[in-house]
Amino acid sequence: MSEKSSLIDQWKLNLQERKKEAKQVRKIVFILLIVFVFLTVGALLGAYSYISSALEPMDAADENAVAVEIPIGSSVDGITQTLEDSGVIKNAQVYKYYLKFNNETDFQAGTYNLTPAMTLSEITESLKTGRVYHEPLFNVTIPEGLRLEEIGDIIAENTDYSQEEFMEKVTDETFINSLMEQYPTLITEEIKGENVKLSLEGYLFPATYPYYEENPSLEDIITQMVDAMNNNVAPYVDLLPGFTEGDYTGTDADEPNVMTVHDLITMASLLEEEAAATTDRAMIAGIFYNRLEEGMPLQTDPTVLYAKGEWQERVLFADLEIEDPYNTYQVQGLPPGPIAAPGATSIEAAINPENSEYFYFLTSTEDGAMYYSETLEEHERKAEEFIYSVNDEE
Incomplete structure (x- = not known):
């Protein structure tokens, strides 16, 4: 056999090997493509199943009432998380997107009687209409634009506390420090500035506050108002x-x-x-x-x-x-x-x-x-x- 024939045979052999390798590569790519398609479809089906499940009642057979408290000034994030923590909905994030997609807003504060069997639509309607678990014993309305002394007058008119007792509490250093620890984002060292007249001036949110006990403490009354301010400032x-x-x-x-x-x-x-x-x-x-x-x-x-x-x-x-x-x-x-x-x-x-x-x-x-x-x-x-x-x- 001549040298030229030997080279041709070697070339044919190499060509056959490359064709074989190319065929194997195509086979591997095809298999990977099939796997990718199955994984993608599986992920989409899984996500669809997960979201569909999260949009359904927590437990359609459970009619037992759960008292859920929605504080004044709560954000949508806070409301949805509270509902999930209370076992009323399956997923706070999905419910938040549900509310956003349906343009649902204007929820009312209160203590609600909700069940795991309720649909998201029914829960939303309850939060919007304010159908509460039980009526408050009394309400205290704080209008916008009031100074601490004026808020104290309203507290005195609606509770057994005097305006002087209220002012003593909102200027109490120990109580103020406790609020600073509880609300570090809202209440900072700036409230103790050299020229600040009253540390908590402006930090009590104006709203209508429901009370479910006859004699709530001054600490609870004031903290509730600070908490509402925190919820409104946080976003x-x-x-x-x-x-x-x-x-x-x-x-x-x-x-x-x-x-x-x-x-x-x-x-x-x-x-x-x-x-x-x-x-x-x-x-x-x-x-x-x-x-x-x-x-x-x-x-x-x-x-x-x-x-x-x-x-x-x-x-x-x-x-x-x-x-x-x-x-x-x-x-x-x-x-x-x-x-x-x-x-x-x-x-x-x-x-x-x-x-x-x-x-x-x-x-x-x-x-x-x-x-x-x-x-x-x-x-x-x-x-x-x-x-x-x-x-x-x-």
Whole structure:
């Protein structure tokens, strides 16, 4: 056999080997593809089965009632987790997506009589309509924008505690420290700032609180209100401008362009006192932030009255000269702390202000309408038209 024939035979042999290897590779790829398809289909079927099961009642045969308490100000995450922990639903995460997909909101606080046999639709309807397990013995309603002393008056009207006892408790150092331990994200060392008048001012959430016992303790009453504030502030904490995620101690409070939780509640309290209507809050928040950015004083009248400690219908020119850290006509930046209890709308406006070029606003003394201006000259013209002229007519 010639050398050339030997090379041809070797080439044919190599070709046959490559064909054999290629066939084996195709076979392996085909097998892997089949396995992948089966695994994918299996995973999809498993996920479908899991979600379908989670959307069904926990136990269709179990009609035994379970008392489930939904605290005031609870978030959707908190509600769904409470229901799962109580054995009423199978999966909190699936139920949360169920609520989001169906655009279900506006749940009411209370103690509910729910059973594992209830469908998610039935549970949702109960939470929306407020069908509770048992009626409260009494309710206490705290309106938005009240100071601690005013909240104490309402507590005194509805319970056996006096306003003085209430004020003694909200200023008790030991009790305040216990709240700081219980709510470290909400209540930080900033509430003990040198110029803060009352540590818990603004930290008691305004709402209607149900009570199921005749004589709840003052600690429980106050803690319930702080807990509601915590629930309402929590969704916004990680959205605070310039704030380091997880750092809620107020250590960045003096850094520029940084807002702490204490700052958020303080700003929200100013909006609560200034805004005549819900729609005004975001715009006024934007104006306040514009002033802060330009180094202008906030010059908001409610802080003057808080500094003065006397509550009157109008702020006088002489009041603007009061030397006090809370008087935003005399000092720049936010006051040392909140001046009242802000509601949910004001808290949201403080974190989501309306962007504008305005730096000034005023409220008409005739009809309460709000007017906004970009310049001081424009503001003064509107003040002459909508405030001073109306006062002159009177």
